[in-house]
Amino acid sequence: MDKMERYFDDMYGKTKGRRFSEEPRPNVRLIPSAQKRRKGLTALEIGAGEGQNLIYLSKHGYVCTATDISSQALIRARKYAAEKGIKLATAKLDIRRESISGRYDCIIMALVLHNLQTEERYGAIKKIMKATRKNGINFISFYTERNGKKEMNLEPKLSFLGKDLEGSITKIYRQKGWKIIELRRYNSIMKNKEPCKITTVIARKIGS
Numbered sequence: 001m002d003k004m005e006r007y008f009d010d011m012y013g014k015t016k017g018r019r020f021s022e023e024p025r026p027n028v029r030l031i032p033s034a035q036k037r038r039k040g041l042t043a044l045e046i047g048a049g050e051g052q053n054l055i056y057l058s059k060h061g062y063v064c065t066a067t068d069i070s071s072q073a074l075i076r077a078r079k080y081a082a083e084k085g086i087k088l089a090t091a092k093l094d095i096r097r098e099s100i101s102g103r104y105d106c107i108i109m110a111l112v113l114h115n116l117q118t119e120e121r122y123g124a125i126k127k128i129m130k131a132t133r134k135n136g137i138n139f140i141s142f143y144t145e146r147n148g149k150k151e152m153n154l155e156p157k158l159s160f161l162g163k164d165l166e167g168s169i170t171k172i173y174r175q176k177g178w179k180i181i182e183l184r185r186y187n188s189i190m191k192n193k194e195p196c197k198i199t200t201v202i203a204r205k206i207g208s
């Protein structure tokens, strides 16, 4: 088993109760209004964790698929969705190594990039762009600051965010003709009580 996969399987396996909030990440609430036709739209999440973002979107008419590197995360996502009476497809996927099959109207990658190396980050973004239908959207969120520091070294080891990630990501989308429809920041608190800042980019695919 890969180091990263083991890390997350252990994390979810050892945590009693929920690891994350039952509520979706705050800016996920912007998604339904960013897409006019809602019923029957498809949403895929990369690194979906316990599935709270997709459970929220399912309630707004999206047909959702949760993917994660960790099977333990997906067990949790299925359990929490079932408790709410929500149908949630799940599939194990390591975005560093595997490609995405199918095309989706909305792809979310929330708070996953800090677990990837710089070159893997751009590879992951390219994969989600390619798997997005025309007029579909990508939702990416990432830490830009933690405990007052603009760079951070989290566990597992790879976690290091460059200061210019926000600009780099919007540039990739603009270069490919996508439209940035939201660029928002919010303050949050980590599980260990450290304050952090999170940025969300929502981009719409205009071309084919």
Ligand SMILES: C[S@@+](CC[C@H](N)C(=O)[O-])C[C@H]1O[C@@H](n2cnc3c(N)ncnc32)[C@H](O)[C@@H]1O
Pocket: 004, 008, 020, 025, 046, 047, 048, 049, 050, 051, 053, 067, 068, 069, 070, 073, 093, 094, 095, 096, 109, 110, 111, 112, 115
């Ligand atoms: C901080 S959690 C975020 C979970 C969820 N997106 C949310 O907003 O609460 C990061 C998630 O990314 C997953 N992850 C880490 N590396 C991954 C990879 N290479 N491919 C897919 N998922 C990954 C982890 O297992 C974990 O569930």
